[in-house]
Amino acid sequence: MRTEFIRIYKSVHTWTGILSGLALFIAFYAGALTVFKEEIVRWAAPPAAIAATDLAQAHELIARTLAEHPEAARDFKLHLQPAEHLPAPMSWSIKPPDADEHDSLAGRHYLATLDAAGLPAVSETQPSQLGELIDILHRVVGLPFDNDPNRWLMGVIAVLYALALISGVIVLLPSLVKDLFALRVGKNLKRMWLDAHNVVGFISLPFHVVFALTAAVFAFHDGLYALQDHLLYDGRIKEMLRPVGGAKPQARSFDPATMLPPAELVARVQAVVPDFVPDTLQYLQATGPRPVVRVWGHDPQAISPRAPGGFAVVDPYGGRLLSTDYLPGKQDAASTTVSSFFALHFATFGGTPVRWMYFLLGLAGAWLFYSGNLLWIESRRRKQRAENAAPEQRRDFRLLGALTIGTCLGCISGISFAIVAAKGLHGRVDDLNAWLWYVYYACFFAAIGWAFNRGAARAAVDLLWLSAGATLAIPLSSLLALLWPALGLWVNLSTASLGVDVTALLGSLALAWMARETARRARIGPQDSVWSDTQMRNRDTVS
Amino acid sequence: MTKPISSIRRDWVAKTLAGLLLGLVLALAGSGLFVHFASGIGSSVRVQLAMWLVMPVWLGVLGGSYFFHSGARAWLWLGAAAILLVGALASVRLL
Amino acid sequence: MGAGLALLLGGCLLIYLASPNQRWRARPLAGMPGRTAGALLLALALYQLQHGMQGVAAVFTWSLGVMLALTLLPFLSALFHVYRGR
Known part of the structure; x- marks a missing residue:
């Protein structure tokens, strides 16, 4: 290949990389944590008597709750697997009509369980936004709102990312x-x-191409569908996208009391797919003209079609399996x-x-973007001539160095502090979900400010220690809860929740190790590097 | 001063625009051909696959467009390809 | 799945150790026991994984495992090298 083309693609790689690198760092770091979103939410969930879902009672629960709250029949869920963040077996939400389809927390949320007397106990609840915070940061490049303009911005970043991948390979x-x-x-840092x-x-x-x-x-899928609808489908796309829907339920009566018991519905699905592990029954229009149940779950041996898993569609009254179009392992080649x-x-x-592989490759991806920015700085710095004092580096390198350090480490420590705040501020502030965002952004912007103020080299050490400390606070809060129950903290003892503690402990150790190595580099690394710290050096020579 | 021997021009704006605009035309026309020829697939899944097809083609063309020797050539070749593909789509849809 | 992933790790390790750029051993493994056996183990790993797994799911799992192992190995051996040198 002509070296001229290599040079051209090197420019493409440099500029697309610099423009998208920091946004992609946030997307990948928060994205890696999103893999374990549920575990993190379970770690932070306040202690509640987890009503183990007794499937035998669930039928009663549904019938009696719907009798008192008919509005729930439009769309409610029965949770089959007990977890800290799902303290009651039945839940539903009443959403405002203008809510964004991606906003799972809009509207009002209700929980229902049976009390000791066998009567439905319904309570309004406010689900923790901790998982959504991490997920939203990941979806819209660190911005707080998952709306159209922000998604398009993420789309532009993704396009730049694709260009950076193509050009990088070339x-x-x-x-x-x-x-x-x-x-x-070795000595050659750039190398x-x-x-x-x-x-x-x-x-x-391949992992990065996928993302x-x-x-x-x-x-951009909304825009692409609209374009194709106009150009290819003569405005009939809605009709074409509508799933065939399978057979119609043969309902005779729409009285919820005559629905089949949930255990029976689950059994009908498992008869078809024995490996499938159902976790949620989603009842849609349970008293309407087309009542269906989606039996959601996962099959580790097969791919699930959507983010929450896959589902079978069952008729809640007749018990017939209506559709397996979204059932893992039961889809045709095209689906x-x-x-x-x-x-x-x-x-x-x-x-x-x-999921662990995704977590680690996601963190490695975050590292890719971080190292890309460092590479840009490292390969453009002014070399020190022998005997002379270290040259003054160009202003834009110093600024980009500070911005890189501040953004990346601000994101890491901000997320860790938000996780800790979900537990530590619980019951101490009015609007915990809003506070999680305040904590994240306060930390994020403070870190960027600190990096500009102190310069990349020194700020890197400070902020790495801050990130290590913030992340260590996660398992530390659990330890404190065990040692001093009077503090009002708590610790959840499920494997999922303890897994978060252990992972955070290992993460904080890794960050502390990086902090030590970075301090070492600032003292004894090449003096003409952005990462060299004259003050720390001088202190060393004096002592 | 010697003139650079290289005949390859950078033409950032022209090449990028060619990749972005003509790449989208190529991708949409390609997805149209897919919709036409993959009639064996159920309509809902076919429409989804056709949408997924657009991005790889579009981004692939955009990424490759810097291999043209000049912006004018990028427009010429990609334009010709676009006319060809759109023509093919129009003829299969009409026939 | 466990057996498949173990085979996969073994295959990646052999392939890495056969690379001229490996830093684990004094000199790289010869091509024959190294790369060939490594490729064989990787093929076996895929075969093992697709037993009892949906085909695409097995291929995806296999690809992820290979990517992760071959990414981590150079970093781990570089770390090992640096600490031994200090």
């Missing part, structure tokens, strides 16, 4: 075979950063292809081992 091609797996740690960047970028390229494409589609895009983005296959 730039790498000439040295690909020779340098595969090379990670040369080391480049190797580290290339190892992650090239080896996990660039799916993120671009998730951002499986569409489902693959969702499964590959949302990690809905292979169970827990695959």
Whole structure:
């Protein structure tokens, strides 16, 4: 290939990378945590008597609750697997008509359970927004609202990301075979950063291609459908997209008391797919003309078509299986292809081992963007001539260095503090969900301010310690809850919740290690680097 | 001063616009051909697949557009390809 | 799934150790026991995974495992190298 083209694609890679790198860092760091969103929410969920869902009683619960609250019949859920954040077996939401389809927390939320006397006990609840906070940061490049303009911004970032991937591979091609797996740690810092960047970028390229494409589609699919509707389908797209729907339920009476018991509905689905693990029954229009139940769940052996899993559609009155179009492992080739895009983005296959792979590759992706920015700075810095004092570095390198450090470490520590705040501020403030956002953004912007104020080298050490501390506070709060119950903290003892503690502990150790290494580099690394800290150096020589 | 020997022009704006605009035309026309020829697939899934097809083609064309020797050539080749594909789509839809 | 992932890890390890850029051993493994056996183990891993798993799910799991293992190995051995050198 002509070296001229390599040079052109190097420019493409540099500029698309610099423009999208920091946004992608947030998307990948928060995205990696989103893989374990439910576990994090369970960690923070306040103690409540978890009513173990007794399927035998669930039938009573539904019938009696619907008799008192007919408005719930439009769309309610029965949770089959007890968890800290689902303290009652039955739940529903009444949403305002103008709510965004992606906003799962809009409107008012209700829980229902049977009390000791066997009567329905309905209470209004406010679900924690902690999981949504992390998810939204991930979906819209660190902005607080998941709305159309922000999604389009994310789409533009995804397009730049795709261009950076294509151009990065083209730039790498000439040295690909020779340098595969090379990670040369030594005097040449630029070499080391480049190797580290290339190892992650090239080896996990398919992973990144998946995310660039799916993120671009998730951002722009409404627009693309509208364009295609106009150009290809003569305005009939709504009709064409409507699922065939399978057979109609043969309902005779719409009295919820005559619905089949939930255990029976689950059994009918499991007779068809024994590996399928149902977790939620979603009743739609239970008293309307087309009552259906979606039996949601996962099958670790197959890909699930949507983010919450897959579902079978069952007639709640007759018990007939109406559709398996969205049932993992039961889809035809074309549907499986569409489902693959969702499964590959949302990690809905292979169970827990695959989710850990996504978590680690996601963190590696965040590292890719961080190292890309450092590489840009490192390869443009002014070299120190022997004997002379370290040269003054150009202003834009210093600023980008500070911005990179502040944004990345501000995001890490901000999320950790928000997780801790979900527990620590519970019951101490009026609007906990709003406070989670205040805590995150206060930390995020303070970190950026600190980085500009102190310069990249020193701020990197400070902020890495801050991130390590914030992340350590997660397991520490659980330990405190065990040792001093009087503090009003609590600790959840499920594997999911303890897993969050252990992971946060390991994460904080990794961050502390990075803080120590960074401090070392600031003292004894090359003096002409942005990462060198004269003051720390001088202190060393004096002592 | 010697003139650069290279005949490859950077033409950032022209190449990027060619990739963005003509890439979208190519991708949409390609998805139209898919919809036409994949008639064996149920309409709901076919419509979804056709939408998913757009981004890879569009971004692929955009990413490749810097390989043209000049912006004018990018417009010429991609434009010709677009006319060809749109023509093919129009003829299969009419026939 | 466990057996499949273990085979996969073994395959990636052999392939990494056969690379001229590996830093774990004094010299890389020869191509024959290294790369060939590594590729064989990876093929076996895929075969093992698609047993009892939906085909696409097995292929996706396999690809993720290979990407993760081959990304981590260079970093782990570089770390190991640096700490031994200090």
